[in-house]
Amino acid sequence: MTSIPEGSEDAGLRRRILDTARHLLVQDGYQALSMRRIADAIGYSATSIYLHFDSKDALLHALIHEGMMELRDRLRDTAVEHSEAPVERLRALCECFVEFGLENPEYYEIMFQLRPERMERYPAEKYRAARKNLDFFAQALERGVERGIFEVDDSRVSASTVWASLHGTVSLLLADRVDVRIDPETFIDTAIRQALRGFRASAPSVP
């Protein structure tokens, strides 16, 4: 009944905070992300942020969650686009993950490199949601196993190990720990190819 148009003001500020935080994160890195800077950037007082987030950690959790959702969407789209050939799908998923990581280095940092003990516990249910991203890999593997293309003991475990490979690849690139003489594209391609080769059935289809 008040003069505020639709009541979406509230949700609006929350969004602006998150968007700005993400921007600052991408621009200046995790270390430089502070409540005051976010507040300054949106033209509100620092105090205002606390009306929408209990703490900086809570804000970060929300951010991580968004990142996970974004990644999930990308992986889902990728899975949908490659609904047939398991190898192709798996390769596409791998490329998608690496691409996401390299395009969003700071997002990547808070999503996968922040140690949970060092933050107010990241709520369990969000971890579960995050883990869902692994299912795309697991499903692709299972489908490949069904068709005799892949050989895998436990798809959940193997999905985790592919993920580990990709994570290592992205991490080293982001941390600038790859020999400069190696072309990044080559590095990524080789890494993905190697990961895929690790799954192919021993004696493909020799009757």
Added chain:
Amino acid sequence: MTSIPEGSEDAGLRRRILDTARHLLVQDGYQALSMRRIADAIGYSATSIYLHFDSKDALLHALIHEGMMELRDRLRDTAVEHSEAPVERLRALCECFVEFGLENPEYYEIMFQLRPERMERYPAEKYRAARKNLDFFAQALERGVERGIFEVDDSRVSASTVWASLHGTVSLLLADRVDVRIDPETFIDTAIRQALRGFRASAPSVP
């Protein structure tokens, strides 16, 4: 006869600083590592640290260097112990690396996860020394290629990708990002096995 002043007091403090820094690093992470905390932990004044290290960065560099040397020694020993079979040697090297990472999480973060922009450039010559650790993997691969066991385009690149896999594995474990339902040992074994399978020659031993 009292001219020997009691032994290595001097080296002693330097060591205690390094050890304490390492401990704090694993306990609370890089972000929380401060000169004052180190000083407090050893019961000295913060100023004293500067008698042994020019700056916080210098201290970290020393720590990184130590870690690199330790890792190199371990890898060298491993390589020597497995002088024959390339597959075995590579597997052993992989296990050695993972073991090192899990046993020395304090080193691991600064050695492999710290973004260089956040630290005064780690001196070039030390980077070179660090990269030498990769050579153990490259050599093992090359030897395998010579014997027709491995199939690899560029051993330098492939060494980097194995390393990426291992690094991803260790990172996820240290960051507590692996599904709790997966046994760590299984995870590691699978990761290493997968990495190795990625190198085996296409038609292994068809006579």
Added chain:
Amino acid sequence: MTSIPEGSEDAGLRRRILDTARHLLVQDGYQALSMRRIADAIGYSATSIYLHFDSKDALLHALIHEGMMELRDRLRDTAVEHSEAPVERLRALCECFVEFGLENPEYYEIMFQLRPERMERYPAEKYRAARKNLDFFAQALERGVERGIFEVDDSRVSASTVWASLHGTVSLLLADRVDVRIDPETFIDTAIRQALRGFRASAPSVP
């Protein structure tokens, strides 16, 4: 009726900071002026100062600016009060300057003695404002020249040299570098008289 929050609390603290800074400045000198000391002196936390000033330099700039304004007001009043006789006006301006310096040693140091390399550049527009103070002297000289009382090559240059004389006089007095056997009043009078004599036309009134 209670909506007026008690008056100028806000402006109040800013003022207290400036005043306290000025006091500390004269008490212990520029070198000893620190944000903490100011804060301690007013019973606030050091952080609070940053709510009113962006940096220590900004605070000093504000102080310098205040001093310049105060001096300008005094000189302006003096010029107005002595609108006629150029010699009298110039003398009055000189006395005014010296008086200001001796009465406001706190301002004086930062206004005229601080080496600019030691401070973030004092904004150009303020320097321009500061220089305006010299115009009072230049104008008085010019008027005297018009009337044939003064003989001067370039009034801007000569204004600067009078100023130099006065500045030297104030500086030596403030730094306690004048022979104790010399009476300060005599010293000042002599200095001003000498400066004025330096301008009088060569053949004053020979008919």
Added chain:
Amino acid sequence: MTSIPEGSEDAGLRRRILDTARHLLVQDGYQALSMRRIADAIGYSATSIYLHFDSKDALLHALIHEGMMELRDRLRDTAVEHSEAPVERLRALCECFVEFGLENPEYYEIMFQLRPERMERYPAEKYRAARKNLDFFAQALERGVERGIFEVDDSRVSASTVWASLHGTVSLLLADRVDVRIDPETFIDTAIRQALRGFRASAPSVP
């Protein structure tokens, strides 16, 4: 009787400390002068300086004293070189002073701009020695008075006021407080000329 050649080792280090301190002073300014830096520069431990100077203040006092002596020597030489014409001598003394100040800005700072209250009291006897420099100006004035060229009430006072003028001139130049549009040489010349004109007898020598 020991193996140390002549015993001048001691005096030698004292000298090196002073010379180095002066060098650092000139190079980096008073603010940057620290015991450790001096020590580092001569390759001795900081502690060693304390064997030769009770404190940093004592070292500074010695430095100031040296500066005073150097200035005295220069003024004396100048006085000797211009033994005849009082006006010329006074002008030469003025030029000598200004030159000294501009050539040794940092020396100048500690000699004339350091507030004595902010240092352990600069010993009285040194002040007296320092003041002797003024006598050169006083003598030149007196000689001019004797010959009817100058008109002066108290040569001691007037010497102080010339000095004030010169000091103001040097100070403003060093502090970069002179209008950039004014040529420094012109500024100095005008200042000195004005100071001299302030002393000339009213009706020069009309019988």
Added chain:
DNA sequence: AATGAATGAGCATTCATTCAT
């Protein structure tokens, strides 16, 4: 005569957070 080890005090600045309004 010289030093290495050590320190307490100090610096400007930033941070996440609280609280009364």
Added chain:
DNA sequence: GATGAATGAATGCTCATTCAT
């Protein structure tokens, strides 16, 4: 819903000085 004022704790680092040897 939003804020201005305020803060305690922390940061890396430098300084003059002391003391036992």
